[in-house]
Amino acid sequence: MNRLDFLKTLGLLSAGATMLPSYLSAYARSPFTELRNGVGMFSMQGGTIGWYTTDDAIIVVDSQFPDPARAFVDGIKSFGTGPERVLFNSHHHGDHTGGNLVFENDGYQIIAHANVPGLQRIAAQNSDNEANQAYASTTFDDQYSLDAGTETITAKYYGAAHTKGDSVIWFENANIAHMGDLVFNRLYPFIDRNGGAMISGWIxxxxxxxxxxxxxxxxxxGHGSPETGVTGNREDLLYMRDFLSHLLEYTQNAIDAGKSRDKIVSRSSFDEFPDHVSPSNFLSLPRNLDVAWLELTES
Ligand SMILES: [Zn+2]
Structure with missing residues (x-):
């Protein structure tokens, strides 16, 4: 995947700049990937979609943006047609909820953590995009489980991390978990402090x-570097944990040494994490260091 295709996949370019070439070139092959036990994933633009189909249900995690959502709701029908249709939102960010309205119009019930609709509404107001939103009609505080086919699917909230509304969605029999943006696989993460993120909670x-x-x-x-991709094992969680721990430790040591905020955020990479990719200023170590500084200095 070249850099331009990578940015399109992340959803970091505007829709107008992205949709035509992404259909024609990078995704000439199917965006649907079957994993195991009826669970698969879908990658087109934005946060990776997870899915499970049975004879009578389609269970989906995240909705990307309107155009990929339309491609998904049409394409999934070759794997299963429902009639029960459920969409979980792993969290509120637009590259995970931007296609919600397409799903809602196709008969999906939307489920998310209780903090998600409010955060999504504020983000939509800030980007003047309220008309294109659909919000979870079912919310939960701790966890939500449903049975479909041979699966039990459980969305579980573990406290503030990437935002204050992240869920991990477990496909328990397939032994597959959708992490939303709780893992940026070898990418500098987005740490959404305005959305209630907490690095210590994330660790x-x-x-x-x-x-x-x-x-x-x-x-x-949800996202990964072109080298390591968007699937992995539990060791990848510890690698992400190690990065976040190092981020806090480095920042605390710099504060203790009397370094200024500007000096601290001037660092662009850690020698200990040479494989981390920064696709844009938005996902970069200086941005991460600034959030760490804010978290460590808040009174
Ligand atoms: Zn996110």
């Missing part, structure tokens, strides 16, 4: 999910 979450998983658990990640 704890990754350790908790690691402990619940086993060596066979397959993880789907």
């Amino acid at each position: 704890n979450l990754l350790e908790t999910v690691f402990a619940k998983a086993d060596s066979d658990t397959l993880f789907i990640f």
Whole structure:
């Protein structure tokens, strides 16, 4: 994947700049990938979609943007037609909820953590995009489970991390977990402080999910570097944990040494994490260091 296709996949370019070439070139092959036990993923533009189909249900995690959502709701019908249709939102960000309205119009019930609709509404107001939103009609505080076919699907909230509304969605029999944006696989992450993110909570979450998983658990990640991709195992969670721990430790040491905020955020890479990719200023170590500084200095 070249850099331009990578940015399109991340959803970092505007829709007008992205949709034509992404259909024609990078995704000439199917965006649907079957993983195991009826669970698969879909990558076109934005956060990776997870899906599970049975004879009578389609269960989906995340909706990307309107155009990929239309491609998804049409294409999934060759794997299963419902009639029960459920969409989980792993969190509120637009590259995970931007296609919600397409799903809602195709008969999907939308489910998310209780903090998601409010955060999504504020983000939509800030980007003047309220008319294109559809919000979860079912919300939960701790966890939500449903049975479909041979699967039990459980969305679980572990506290503030990437935002204050992230869920991990477990496909328990397939032993697959969709992490939303709780893992940026070898990418500098977006840490959404305005959306309630908490780096220390994120570290704890990754350790908790690691402990619940086993060596066979397959993880789907919202985003990943072109080299390592958007699937992995539980060791990848610890790698992300190690990055976030190093981020806090480095920043605290710099504060203790009397370094200014400007000096701290001037660093562009860590020698300890040479494989981390920064596709834009938005996903970069200086942005991460600034959020760490804010978290560590807040009174
Ligand atoms: Zn996100």
